[in-house]
Amino acid sequence: MGTPKYNNDKDYAAFASLTAPLNMFFLVCLVLHTGYLITFSMYHIDIMVIFDLVGIILYATFVILLKYFKGTWLACTMLTIGELFLHQLCCSALFGLEPGFHYLVIPLIFLSIFISGKGKMVHVLSTLIIVSASLIFICMLVIFNEYDPPYSMPYAINTTLLIANCGLSFFVTAIFVSRVVNSIDHKRSELDISVDQKIAAIENMQHQIIISFANIIEARDGNTGKHVIRTSEYVQALIMELKRNGDFPDILTNQYIQDTILSAPLHDIGKITIPDAILLKPGKLTEEEFNAIKNHTVNGKKIIEESMADIENEDFLNIAKSVALYHHECWDGSGYPYGIEGTDIPLCARIMTIADVFDALAAKRVYKAAMPISEVFENIRSQRGKKFDPIVTDAFLRIEPQITEIAQSNAD
16 A cells, blocks of 8 residues: 555656555555445345445556556546545445435535645644544434435444445545645645755855956956955945844845845956056056046946846846945045935945945055054044944944954955
8 A cells, every 4th residue: 555656757756655545545445345245245235236346346446547557646636536425425325315415525525635834723724624524424424314225234234334434435535635735735845945945056156156257357456356255244244233233124124135245246346447557556546547446336337237137136236236336435425436425325335335445454455555453443433424324334343353353264
């Protein structure tokens, strides 16, 4: 009575376990009708002997079909419903009962198949439907019905056969229905996990591509790629602190946080348009050269628009463009490229600004030496409300130990 085996069709194997309880159903019916056949033979009730002989042949055929031929759980379920309904009608007619509305209780059992969900209450509700329907049917069939069977057999034996027939039929059907429900829930859970894993893999691949792209760009001005890692981790630590502290609750949704973290490596993507002579110049830049540097913000936005136009995640694209375009804007309006101020600067860019400035001061560049971290934090503190958003600055200063750890563990 184990799960039937079917070649190597893995798609069907997912449903093959559902045929095991149905196989048991037909095997139990096979044994039950064999007992009926023996009982009716002893009392020489030919019509019932013929009925049960046909039943034995049919159930044996069903068992063989399930064992060696393919099908689906839906077909198996429909076969069970039809067999159970017709079986009860035929048996009741042969037992001398008149059909009544209580036969409508039979399909009620299968309603529990469509009760989906997890938890004890769902299981209890499904079981309650099966047990209630079974008891109602048996009570109405055996106790509240007057019947006159077309054969002579002791009342006790006749009633026992009725109860055994109904009880065992409902019992194995309940097991089958339970297996269907559990299997559907299990497959749904597996599918959800599979989808989540694939989404996570795609997002990770996307993130790695972005990181690699950003590292290639950063390598042009002598950086080792650690700038991208550090600033991304600063942004992540800072935005999570803002979230934890309850700042900007209307903006900092989980999706906004995720998109901002993913966009951080792209903040300087526009540097790819700046000539090496300017980007790698060790001395002070001329005004014309500095204006060229400023253009990396506008150019970065354009690059993202053009190179990522096919990405369907519009929210991510908007945040990525804002980070690239506005990460040099200042809270007091003294930044570039547009000189906007305050909350006119998108929050994602205000977060990126402080992370980028901190790393620019704390790391060595071709045109300057690294500043001690303690002095960098003093500089950040002095720019609160000037270059940086006050709320963002306070959050950054609250996680000073974490920022320091990131800077030291990812030092060039």
